[in-house]
Amino acid sequence: MAESDIFKAQGFGQKLGLGEQPALVIVDFVNGFDDPALFGGGNIHAAIEETVLLLKTFRALGLPIAHTRTVFAADGSDRNLFMMKVPALAGMTEDNPASHIVPLLTPVAGELIVKKRDASAFLGTDFSSWLARNRVDTLIATGCTTSGCVRATVVDALGHGYRPILVTDCVGDRALGPHHASLFDMGQKYADLMTRAEVTAALTADARRAAAE
C-alpha cells in the first residue's frame, strides 16, 4: 500500500474549504531567506515572485494582510533555544538588511508586521488577536520555509481556529525534500493545498458574488 493510501484509508486529508473572511500571511520573505549564502536557496526565490502576484490580489480586494519577520535584539537579551539550534539567527537584528522584507513585497502602511523569534507566527506574538479582531476565519499561507516557519504557522493556525490554506507555489524551502514532505503532511493533517491561481480565482469569485448582493 502506498503511504498516501494509508492516510486515505484512515480518513485523513479532508477539505476545510475557504471561509467567509480570508487573510494573507507572508512568512519570513526577508532578504536573509532570499540569499542562498544565508538562509535561502531551493525554490524560495520563485515562491517570492509568485507571492508578488497574490499580494497584489489581496491589496486589490482590500483583504487583511500580515507579514512576518524574525528579529532578535542586538544585545542578546532575547536569545532563545531556536537560536541555540540555529546560531546564525543571531544576525537577524532590526538594523540588519537580512531581517528586512524583500523589496518585491515591501509592506504598505496599515499592513501588519509581526516580529517573531520562533518558527510560528503565533508563538510569542499577538498575531492571533489581530486575526480574531478582524474576524478572519481562513488564513492564506505563503512564505518560507515550507518545512520550518510556514509549517509551524499553519499548524498553529489550525489549532487557533483559523482554516489554513497553503499556497503551494507561494511557499519555498532551501531544500526540496523537506518542502515536498511538509506539503504532504500539511495536506493530510493541517491545511488545504491550493495553487496561487486557484486561490485567486476563488477570492475573485467571492468578491464578485459579494458585489452582486
Add this chain to the structure above:
Amino acid sequence: MAESDIFKAQGFGQKLGLGEQPALVIVDFVNGFDDPALFGGGNIHAAIEETVLLLKTFRALGLPIAHTRTVFAADGSDRNLFMMKVPALAGMTEDNPASHIVPLLTPVAGELIVKKRDASAFLGTDFSSWLARNRVDTLIATGCTTSGCVRATVVDALGHGYRPILVTDCVGDRALGPHHASLFDMGQKYADLMTRAEVTAALTADARRAAAE
C-alpha cells in the same frame, strides 16, 4: 550538494544538550494509535515497546512524567478544525477505549495526563505551566506520530523554552516517509536526536553524579 549539506553550511543542527531537569512526555500512545485499522501502523507499536523501557527509567529516577491523550466531547461541542481535517478523531471520546493509554504504558497516580484536542501537547492545555512549575528545562519526547503530534509538541517545546530531545526509537508514525522526513527537520531546527539507550545512559550518569555530590 546533498540536502543535509545545505543545512550544515547554513549552521543548522547545533546540539542543545541535556539541561538540569528533564521530564518525559509520551504523546498519544493510546489504543487508537496502536491499531492500524484506526490511526496506527508503521513503526508505532515498536516505538511503544521501546518506550516501556524509558518510562521504567524515568520512574526509577523519580523524574516528572506526562502522558497525552486526544479526547473530544461526545456531543460534538468541542469539534474543531483538526477534526474537520481528520473526521475519525470524533470517535476519540472519553469512554471509547481507543482514546485510552495503551496498557503497556498505563499511568500511575501522580503522573500528569494532558487531554488535548490539537496536535501539540501545548496548544489549549496547561502543559506548559506544569513544566514551568517543575522547573523542567529539557523535554524528552516520545510517542506518535512523529510527523504529527510529536513534531507539533517538539516545535512548541522549543518555542516555550524547554529543550526538546527526540528519542528516535521511541517515536513512530503510520508511514515511514513522513517519520524520517520529520526526524530530519527536527534534528536540524528544533530538537536533539538521541536513541533510548543514549538518553538512558545520560540520565543515569546524571543521577550518579548527583548522588555522589
Add this chain to the structure above:
Amino acid sequence: MAESDIFKAQGFGQKLGLGEQPALVIVDFVNGFDDPALFGGGNIHAAIEETVLLLKTFRALGLPIAHTRTVFAADGSDRNLFMMKVPALAGMTEDNPASHIVPLLTPVAGELIVKKRDASAFLGTDFSSWLARNRVDTLIATGCTTSGCVRATVVDALGHGYRPILVTDCVGDRALGPHHASLFDMGQKYADLMTRAEVTAALTADARRAAAE
C-alpha cells in the same frame, strides 16, 4: 478630583459596543461557588438567578454558549500555584458535586464546557479557538467571582481580540468591596458594562433587524 475623574481626564472608559457575533460565557457558576460554606456568598446567588434569564435569551436566539468549571484531578497530578494560594480548590474534582454546574444553569448538548485550572477561561484551555472558529467578536461575560475568574476572563478576552461586555447583574462575588472595585476597573480599561435588560434588548433588536433583512 474624584478618582473616576482622573480616568476620565486621561481618556479611559470608551465604549467598545456590541459587534456582529456575540457569544455567552458563564464562568464558574458551579455548586461550590453557590455555597457560602465553600467559595460562595455575597451576591453570587442573585447573579445566578439573573443569568438564568440571559441564558434563556441566548438559547432562544441560537447564539453560541460556553460554561466554565474549575476541575482538578483527584490524584493531585495537576496541582498548580492557584491551588497553593487557595488550597480548598483541591476538592473541585470531577466527581465532587461542588464542581458541577448549578442545576438552574445545566448545559444542554452542544454547549461548550470549558474545564479550567486557573482563573481565566482562556488560560490552559482551547476556549479561544472555539471563539475564533465561531467568528465571535463579542463575549458577553457572566459568572463568578467578579474580582476573580470573571475579571481574569474579561482581561484575556480583550487581549485575545474579543470585545468583553460585562453583565453587571449577572456577575457576583463573595464580598461586595472586591465586586464593585472590579466593576470599576473593568469599565475603565477592559469591558463595557451593561445590565441584563440592556444586553437582552440589544440582542433582540439585532435579531429583529437580521430577520427583516
Add this chain to the structure above:
Amino acid sequence: MAESDIFKAQGFGQKLGLGEQPALVIVDFVNGFDDPALFGGGNIHAAIEETVLLLKTFRALGLPIAHTRTVFAADGSDRNLFMMKVPALAGMTEDNPASHIVPLLTPVAGELIVKKRDASAFLGTDFSSWLARNRVDTLIATGCTTSGCVRATVVDALGHGYRPILVTDCVGDRALGPHHASLFDMGQKYADLMTRAEVTAALTADARRAAAE
C-alpha cells in the same frame, strides 16, 4: 463579618513563598506613566523611586531582569481592543519618549525589554519562554499600574507556573482606591505581598547561603 474574614474562612491567601530562582519584572515604568498629564499620577512616582533600589539589588546579585514597555505601530496596523477602550494608547509609539523607560530605570545591555500591546506582560509576547529558559520559578513584580498591567501580569504569572511576589511599595496606580483593592485581591488569590525591604532581605540571605555552600 469583615470582608477579609470571608476570604480567611474559605482558606484564601496562603503563602507561596520564594522559590529557588527569582527574576524581576518592572512593568511599564515609562515616561508616559510617570506623567500625570498622560497616564500617571497617584503613587506611581514614589513606586519608581523605590524600584530604583530594588533594581540595584537585582543587578548586584546577577539575577534575571525584565522591563516592559507598551508600544504601538505609528501606522495603526496593530491597533487593538485595548486601544479602543483607552484611545490615548495610540500615542505610545516607538519614537515617542512617552513610551521610553524612565531615566531612573534605564535598562543595561542584556536585560530583557518586553514590548507589549496588552495589559499583561505575557499576552502576545515571549516573556514566558524567557522565564522558562532561565528556570525562573518566582517573579518579583513591580511597576504600574497596580490595578492594570501589574495585576494582569501577576494573574498570568501564577497561571503560567511562576510564583508572583508583589512588591507593595514598588507598584503604583494613578488612583489609590484601585491600588488598594487590587493589592487585596492579589494577596488573597494570586500573589504574596512583600515590601521592598522584605524582598531585599530575603534575596540577600539566599545569596549568602548559596555563597556559604
